Amino acid sequence: MSDTASPSGEPQPNENADTSATDEPLKSAPADRETEGPLDESEANPVRPYVDLGGVKILPREGLQLRLEVEEGSQRVVAVGLDYAGSTLQVQPFAAPRTSGLWHEIREQIAEQIAKQGGTTRLTEGPFGPELFAEIPATTPGQPDSTRLARFIGVDGPRWFLRGVIAGDGAVDTAAALQIEDLFRSVVVVRGKTPMPPRDLIPLHMPKTAAAPDPTTPGA
Numbered sequence: 001m002s003d004t005a006s007p008s009g010e011p012q013p014n015e016n017a018d019t020s021a022t023d024e025p026l027k028s029a030p031a032d033r034e035t036e037g038p039l040d041e042s043e044a045n046p047v048r049p050y051v052d053l054g055g056v057k058i059l060p061r062e063g064l065q066l067r068l069e070v071e072e073g074s075q076r077v078v079a080v081g082l083d084y085a086g087s088t089l090q091v092q093p094f095a096a097p098r099t100s101g102l103w104h105e106i107r108e109q110i111a112e113q114i115a116k117q118g119g120t121t122r123l124t125e126g127p128f129g130p131e132l133f134a135e136i137p138a139t140t141p142g143q144p145d146s147t148r149l150a151r152f153i154g155v156d157g158p159r160w161f162l163r164g165v166i167a168g169d170g171a172v173d174t175a176a177a178l179q180i181e182d183l184f185r186s187v188v189v190v191r192g193k194t195p196m197p198p199r200d201l202i203p204l205h206m207p208k209t210a211a212a213p214d215p216t217t218p219g220a
Contacts, residue, residue: 027101027156028129037185038155038162044188053080055093055202056162057188064183068206077204087170087180093189093204094161095196101156102199106163107132110152119147127181128153133171153184160191160202 030036034043041057044050050057051066058066058080067081069090082089096102111121111132119136132152140146151166164184169176191202 026104028103029101029155029157030128033155033157038157038187038189040158040160041188041190042158050188051207053077053207054205055190056080056091056204057190058082059186059188061183061186066207068204077206078201080204082183084183085169085176085179086173087166087168087176089170089180089183090165090167091184091187092163093191093202094163095191095198095200095202096156096159096161097198098159102161103130103154103156103163106154106161107152110134121152126151126153128155128184157189158191160189162187162189 033039044057048059050059053068054077058064061084063084065083067083068077069079069081070076071078079090079092082091094102107123107130111123114121114132114134114136117137119134121132121134124131124133131154134150134152135147136150138146138148148167149171151171153164153166155162155164166177166180166184170180171177189202196202
C-alpha cells in the first residue's frame with residue numbers, strides 16, 4: 001500500500017478543496033439516520049457487543065470478516081474493510097463542521113478523481129441519499145481492459161461524515177445490496193470531543209476487547 005491515506009487506491013477527500021462555491025452545504029443523510037443508522041455514539045445502545053476500533057464501532061454478525069487497512073509508512077490505520085455476504089464495504093470516518101455536511105462536495109471530488117484515472121461515474125439515488133456508481137480501471141494481470149465496479153456512499157452525522165465504498169455483489173445485485181447496506185447502517189461513529197479540522201480522518205486503531213456476543217443471538 002502506498003504512503004497515503006488512500007487505502008485500496010480509493011480517492012480521498014481533498015482537504016485543500018475550495019468550498020467557497022457553496023456557503024453552507026446541506027447535510028446528506030437518510031431521514032431515519034438517528035434511529036436506524038449509521039449512528040452517533042450518543043445514539044447507540046451501550047450494551048451491544050460492538051468491536052471498538054476508535055473512530056468507529058462495528059457490530060459483529062455471523063459471516064462478517066473485518067480487516068484494518070494500514071498506511072505502510074506511518075503504520076496508521078486509515079480504513080476499516082468489511083467482507084460480508086459476497087460484498088466488501090470499506091468505511092472511513094471524518095471530522096465535519098457542526099452545522100453543515102461534507103458529502104455533496106466530496107462526491108464531486110471523487111467523481112473528478114475517478115475521471116482522471118480513466119474511469120466513469122454516474123450519480124444515482126440510494127437508500128442513504130445521493131451516491132456514485134463508478135467503473136474504475138483495474139490493474140488485473142492478463143486483463144488490460146478490466147474495470148472494477150463500486151458504489152460510493154456517504155452520510156453526514158453530528159460533527160462527522162462517514163464514507164463507504166461498496167464492491168462485489170452489493171454493487172450490482174439488489175438482494176446483496178440490502179445486506180451490505182444494513183451492515184453500513186449498523187456502524188457507530190465515535191467523533192469524540194477533541195477539536196479536529198473538518199475532513200481530518202477520525203483516528204482508528206486495532207480492536208479493543210469487546211464484550212462477548214451471545215452466540216444464540218448473532219447480530220443482536
